[in-house]
Amino acid sequence: MAATFSRCFTLALFMVTLMVSPSSSLANMNVIDKCWRGNPLWRSERQQLAKCSVGFAGKMINNIGKDIEKYKVTDLFDDPLSPKSGTLCYGTTMIKGKVWITFKNNMTITLQRPLLLSSFTAIDGRGIDVHITGAGCLLVYQAADIIIHGLRIHHCKAQPPSIVMGPNAKVIPLGRMDGDAIRLVTARKVWIDHNTLYECQDGLLDVTRGSTNVTVSNNWFRNQDKVMLLGHDDGHLRDKNMMVTVIFNHFGPNCNQRMPR
Ligand SMILES: *[C@@H]1O[C@H](CO)[C@@H](O)[C@H](O)[C@H]1NC(C)=O
Numbered sequence: 518m519a520a521t522f523s524r525c526f527t528l529a530l531f532m533v534t535l536m537v538s539p540s541s542s543l544a545n546m547n548v549i550d551k552c553w554r555g556n557p558l559w560r561s562e563r564q565q566l567a568k569c570s571v572g573f574a575g576k577m578i579n580n581i582g583k584d585i586e587k588y589k590v591t592d593l594f595d596d597p598l599s600p601k602s603g604t605l606c607y608g609t610t611m612i613k614g615k616v617w618i619t620f621k622n623n624m625t626i627t628l629q630r631p632l633l634l635s636s637f638t639a640i641d642g643r644g645i646d647v648h649i650t651g652a653g654c655l656l657v658y659q660a661a662d663i664i665i666h667g668l669r670i671h672h673c674k675a676q677p678p679s680i681v682m683g684p685n686a687k688v689i690p691l692g693r694m695d696g697d698a699i700r701l702v703t704a705r706k707v708w709i710d711h712n713t714l715y716e717c718q719d720g721l722l723d724v725t726r727g728s729t730n731v732t733v734s735n736n737w738f739r740n741q742d743k744v745m746l747l748g749h750d751d752g753h754l755r756d757k758n759m760m761v762t763v764i765f766n767h768f769g770p771n772c773n774q775r776m777p778r
Pocket residue numbers: 572573574575705706730760
């Protein structure tokens with residue numbers, strides 16, 4: 518009895534020590550996390566994240582600078598054809614140039630159609646619980662310089678061909694979407710970090726059709742049969758140049774195949 522008690526006490530003390538000692542937690546962080554999480558002021562210096570990427574995406578320096586627009590999502594509503602200011606879709610499609618998107622509150626955004634991301638877009642869900650679900654979900658099509666960070670994307674469903682608002686406020690027709698959490702099609706320089714992806718209709722992440730210079734880091738993939746696809750057809754010769762870094766991710770529980778394929 519006394520021995521058990523003292524062992525529990527030692528363990529509790531050890532856990533408290535771990536929680537209060539910033540130097541030991543910093544030592545446990547990987548090179549990406551140390552870069553921004555090591556800064557106690559990261560909430561007010563969010564753009565610092567752009568320089569923390571590693572691997573083939575390179576540093577995301579094209580996402581920052583004086584000409585950046587800071588945009589806050591305040592409205593969880595999704596109208597994919599005429600997005601209102603305050604919605605996520607407005608931030609990813611209607612704003613030209615560099616945009617850094619954050620969220621006002623915890624929210625669940627249920628997409629009515631797949632969400633297209635414009636070049637020079639950073640979505641930053643740090644410090645808040647943002648769930649994205651519904652039709653789609655995220656699509657990077659012929660775009661570059663994109664950061665997707667700190668989102669929970671799940672229960673994404675297939676979508677038949679549809680018309681959506683696209684980059685630079687242009688309405689575009691989309692083909693069928695299989696229901697992946699994130700899909701990259703002819704995309705370049707994309708950093709996907711610290712997202713939690715699970716239970717989608719098709720897969721969690723597809724990188725296809727000449728996409729390259731992608732880093733997939735610190736994500737948690739779970740509860741999915743087909744997890745990650747890098748190139749999907751031997752006939753697509755452009756995929757010979759595909760360069761993707763996959764690092765510091767966690768797979769499982771309940772992942773079955775393509776980790777990655
Ligand atoms: C892709 O990454 C490689 C290796 O880091 C680099 O040499 C190249 O310039 C990058 N290409 C683009 C288009 O960003």
